[in-house]
Amino acid sequence: MSKQPYFSSPLIFFIILILLTLWLDVLTRPPEKNKNDNTYFNPDYIVEDLSGIRVDHNEGIQREFSAQKLLHYLDEKVTQLEQTNFINIDPGNPLMRLHADQAEIKNKGADIYLTGNVSATRGADDDKNKITLSTDFLYLMPDENLVKTDRAVTITKLNTIIHATGLEFNNRIGKIQLLSKVSAVNN
Structure with missing residues (x-):
């Protein structure tokens, strides 16, 4: 007499159910983040030709912005703007007024990094005290009314042109601090 293994229908069904459950578990898991994988660097939404306004009614402060394109990255909690104006x-x-080719906004708008053909103008176009500065990088802290850079900057006021490396500009008190390599030309 030979002995054959005995399998009951409920046991076979139970094994198939376990294998199916494990297979579905593997299929439904989200992919692990891999720093070299570009799928997590795709924006979660894109907006084109936008503008916005923020008003503090108590202090009468108004901030406006516009951009050709906005890209928001949820995983990085970063918003990028292209061709932007503040x-x-x-x-x-x-x-x-500030303009830049690109802007990166972090910390819910508390830190803004402007890059590429950055220009800032303090005062109206017809104002004799109008100051214009240009650089390739500017760190903007809107709540403090402060801008900083550690890069080369050119400042123009009336007939005077100033070149420097590094700047801290407090718009609230109107103070400009040039950090190094300062030279001025009066036309």
């Missing part, structure tokens, strides 16, 4: 209207201070 305008800060503060009743006690001159108008402040």
